[in-house]
Amino acid sequence: MQTNFTHHQSAHCENGVASNLLKNNGLNISEPMVFGIGSGLFFVYLPFIKVNHAPAISYRTLPGQIFNKLASRLNLKIKRQKFSSTTNANKALDENLKNNIPTGLQVGVYHLSYFPDEYRFHFNAHNLVVYGKTETDYLVSDPVMETVTTLTHDELDKVRFAKGAFAPRGQMYYPINIPQTVDLKSAIIKGIKNTCRDMLAPMPIIGVRGIRFVSKQIRKWPVKHGTKKANHYLAQMVRMQEEIGTGGGGFRFIYAAFLQEASVILGNEELKVLSKEMTQIGDSWRDFAVEASRIYKNRSAKEDAYNTIADELLDIANREEIFFKKLKKAIS
Amino acid sequence: MEKENVPQDKGNLTKNNLKELLYATDENGDYTTTLSSGWEPKTIALSNSIDDINERIADAKQQVVSGEVSPICYYMEVNKMDLTILASYVGLWKWRVKRHFKPNIFAKLNDKTLQKYADAFEISVQELKNIKTD
Secondary structure, eight states, X not given: OBOOOOOOOOSSHHHHHHHHHHHHTTOOOOHHHHHHHTTOEEEEEEEEEEETTEEEEEEEOOTTHHHHHHHHHHTOEEEEEOOSSHHHHHHHHHHHHHTTOOEEEEEOSTTOTTSOGGGOOSOOOEEXXXXXXXXXXXXXXXXXXXXXXXXXXXXXXXXXXXXXXXXXXXXXXXXXXXXXXXXXXXXXXXXXXXXXXXXXXSOTTBHHHHHHXXXXXXXXXXXXXXXXXXXXXXXXXXXXXXXXXXXXXXXXXXXXXXXXXXXXXXXXXXXXXXXXXXXXXXXXXXXXXXXXXXXXXXXXXXXXXXXHHHHHHHHHHHHHHHHHHHHHHHTO | OBGGGSOBOOOTTGGGTOOEEXXXXXXXXXXXXXXXXXOHHHHHHHXXXXXXXXXXXXXXXXXXXXTSSOHHHXXXXXXXXXXXXXXXXXXXXXXXXXXXXXXXXXXXXXXXXXXXXXXXXXXXXXHHHSOOXX
């Protein structure tokens, strides 16, 4: 059993699944558009939550939010279901495939057999599309992969019912109603406003203030935790920023691509200028990653090196503050 | 980032022949997508994590051998889990799992509980009880 579905590779899994499912339903929307309208860009620092034994840092909003915001801003209806048993979860998925509905799934990464071993961590907010089923396998379109792939029935059960933080509990989702015409313009403006509000939020751990906070913490890491732990923290931060799925530079390049597309749709030249500025900020994030990697590569962190990258991060925070203030003005 | 500057370093993806998609600008400054095989700062960050995990596994093994902790601790590290994740896989309270880290408590566990751990680690109860020492 196989539904009609075209696979497109994307940088980030959730945008990619959203974009692929919508394209499949006749709404041609790019990955950056999904990310921008869904206000995916974010920054949050949660020192009290540990991921892989290091403080949690995220460059994006919570799983599921991008697609949900996109849906409400474009008046799409998305159906989401969670399950308590694997049997019911499989039944619902098979039913969908029978009705020619490719279905998005939230899954855990750890049991994804087609990922390289090094990438298999207990991370539960990955997304993929199942578009068909054979006797032994499910046909899988994982948007971060170049081509389609498969998982055995058993493997799919495992990834759908992975445990831990953000446990997917078999979650599946698919669009059930897409209007004939969508109002991209107002959706784009809502999306941008939301992102500006997030990034300029008056909270110490969120947005540009969050970046500043991390910069302040980094200076203390080697003294407070010792070199080894500080290096580990730094490596984890770079992974969150650059690992598969971010499109590079902690999602800044995807966002710049979105601004460029938005400037054409809205006929707003200012956004094009801002897109270029965002690209430069993204480049600075990449430079930060290079400098950070020098530290954890040598494993001989001088306190000074930590201060240097903290300064770099502070500079990024300052530039982003100015940037998002300008962006807010540009669309009002 | 310009398209021609997108790094094509050898990375952890290379050996599985995977490439990831990145957004970069073309010669006119317009955005486009391009594939990258890897980037050194990232590769080092990842191998840094892998080293960290291997060190944790080795430490845990040492502690099991010297009788400080139960094999559950060791297998937890092997499976890249922490206390929270393991507790949720076996469906027990965290404080109970923590208690099972003690060798004398572990020795008294019934088969049903042992089976839960064995399932979570995808091994047999026999393997759970006797870790391989080389």
